[in-house]
Amino acid sequence: MISTLSLLASLATAPAEASALDADRFSVGLPAEVNLVGLTFGAHPEVLWSPFSPDGSFQVRGSMGLGIGPEMVVVPVSLGLRQVLFPTRRVRPGLGMGLQMPNFFPSGHGFLFRVDTYMEASLDVRVSDTIRVTAAMSPQFGGIVGGFGLGMSARVGVQMDLPDLLTLTSD
Amino acid sequence: MRYSFLVLFLFACDKSVEQSAACEQWVSCIDARDQLNGVSTNMVRFLPIKTDADGEIIEGQCWGNPEISDLCDKGCIAGLEKMGELYDDLPQECQQ
Amino acid sequence: MMRWILLLFLSPLAFAHRPQPVEEVTEISAPEISHVIGGDLVSGVEAFRIVLPFKEPVALPMEILVPWKLESHRPVFAVVGPGLPTPTAEQAEFLPFAVPEGNGVIIERNDHEEREVYFEQVMRRTMRTSGSLALHLPAASTYEVWIWSPEFTVGEFWFGFGVEEDFSDPEVWDPLFENWDLFGW
Numbered sequence: 001m002i003s004t005l006s007l008l009a010s011l012a013t014a015p016a017e018a019s020a021l022d023a024d025r026f027s028v029g030l031p032a033e034v035n036l037v038g039l040t041f042g043a044h045p046e047v048l049w050s051p052f053s054p055d056g057s058f059q060v061r062g063s064m065g066l067g068i069g070p071e072m073v074v075v076p077v078s079l080g081l082r083q084v085l086f087p088t089r090r091v092r093p094g095l096g097m098g099l100q101m102p103n104f105f106p107s108g109h110g111f112l113f114r115v116d117t118y119m120e121a122s123l124d125v126r127v128s129d130t131i132r133v134t135a136a137m138s139p140q141f142g143g144i145v146g147g148f149g150l151g152m153s154a155r156v157g158v159q160m161d162l163p164d165l166l167t168l169t170s171d
Numbered sequence: 172m173r174y175s176f177l178v179l180f181l182f183a184c185d186k187s188v189e190q191s192a193a194c195e196q197w198v199s200c201i202d203a204r205d206q207l208n209g210v211s212t213n214m215v216r217f218l219p220i221k222t223d224a225d226g227e228i229i230e231g232q233c234w235g236n237p238e239i240s241d242l243c244d245k246g247c248i249a250g251l252e253k254m255g256e257l258y259d260d261l262p263q264e265c266q267q
Numbered sequence: 268m269m270r271w272i273l274l275l276f277l278s279p280l281a282f283a284h285r286p287q288p289v290e291e292v293t294e295i296s297a298p299e300i301s302h303v304i305g306g307d308l309v310s311g312v313e314a315f316r317i318v319l320p321f322k323e324p325v326a327l328p329m330e331i332l333v334p335w336k337l338e339s340h341r342p343v344f345a346v347v348g349p350g351l352p353t354p355t356a357e358q359a360e361f362l363p364f365a366v367p368e369g370n371g372v373i374i375e376r377n378d379h380e381e382r383e384v385y386f387e388q389v390m391r392r393t394m395r396t397s398g399s400l401a402l403h404l405p406a407a408s409t410y411e412v413w414i415w416s417p418e419f420t421v422g423e424f425w426f427g428f429g430v431e432e433d434f435s436d437p438e439v440w441d442p443l444f445e446n447w448d449l450f451g452w
Contacts, residue, residue, distance in 0.1 A: 038391020039452040070452075071335050071393035072386075106393040107335050108384040142388060147238045149388035194401075201326050201403050208350075210405060212324040213299070216430050217401070232430045238388070239430050242399045246328030250401030257352050257373065 023162045031157025040067030057087035075103040094122040114146030130164035188240045190219040193247035203262035286443045293317045301429030305449040311419035314363035317412040326403045329428040335393035337422040345374045348410030363415045
């Protein structure tokens with residue numbers, strides 16, 4: 001925890017270096033997501049930023065999704081950190097944590113704001129030069145802001161480094 | 172990391188609210204009925220919140236967080252109304 | 268996985284009712300602790316009995332909830348026991364069982380035209396509630412709650428009572444995982 005906070009502090013205080021914001025420091029993920037506590041189906045796109053090294057070992061994760069279910073719509077917005085283990089290998093496990101606002105729109109009920117903590121265990125596998133297939137499980141615990149509650153998301157999708165994605169879209 | 176989550180939740184749990192007016196009347200009403208019937212009803216959950224030295228709620232569990240307090244407040248309002256429907260000889264404390 | 272996460276981190280802090288599936292007769296050993304009793308009216312003619320052995324007179328809130336999508340599903344509950352009003356002939360006809368001699372009854376008819384929609388944040392369920400109702404059970408005695416559907420509608424229901432939480436025994440979570448389709452989705 002302390003090392004994570006130190007990393008965050010150094011991130012916040014370090015002068016912005018041009019290289020840290022280079023396109024090769026960014027990846028984009030597009031996972032489909034199922035919420036297993038309160039059933040919803042949708043997508044939870046994410047942007048991953050590797051501020052310290054382009055190998056993607058330590059990532060800042062920002063994401064916003066949409067889930068639709070029989071009893072509610074959720075629009076989760078997340079900000080967190082992910083540590084990818086063995087970043088140069090084909091198969092890369094990862095662990096992450098952060099904050100998530102699930103943003104509930106329950107059927108027949110007003111909007112409900114809550115701030116949860118989330119954890120995640122992820123696995124990505126490089127399937128081509130430019131594409132990784134990713135899978136993640138992410139439990140959430142509500143109550144930092146708003147009432148106590150739970151969440152559990154399962155995600156499967158694809159991830160590409162931003163330069164590869166830009167090349168793909170410009171082709 | 173486990174303990175950081177606990178700390179976050181401890182902060183999150185400090186959301187106590189005051190006893191509602193409806194539940195204050197509900198408590199007075201049950202008290203008055205108890206005196207007439209010579210019994211003592213356990214209604215600690217509706218009393219104003221009281222914690223022990225460790226911060227554990229020992230009275231007024233209704234007021235530990237906004238969601239439960241809403242449940243209790245609405246329950247007291249409906250309970251007083253129901254009392255009025257059910258009994259003709261209610262003490263003055265129960266009159267709405 | 269959820270089980271372990273709950274047990275490791277959160278069970279002492281959860282603001283939730285203790286889950287239990289309904290049986291034809293459901294005995295509650297610690298009725299002073301808040302519970303949510305979940306069940307399913309499959310044929311619509313079932314009637315369930317929940318037995319609450321109180322060691323002292325109590326006052327506590329109760330309510331009955333159904334899934335949001337079941338707009339016309341309005342199961343009702345009746346509390347039966349000593350010190351409650353004697354049922355009228357109309358009430359006796361309405362009830363699924365005969366009220367024992369010396370006992371009375373309070374009926375929650377779940378008949379508000381507009382029912383409150385409640386979002387249960389722990390399990391993320393959207394529900395329609397009869398509305399919380401505080402009741403005074405004025406004797407140290409065993410009370411029963413009868414749950415049935417007078418219009419013979421079918422579907423799930425959850426009967427909640429009390430507010431005091433106690434999750435010190437991790438096994439109280441087992442019914443949640445064993446009946447995920449009832450308390451989850």
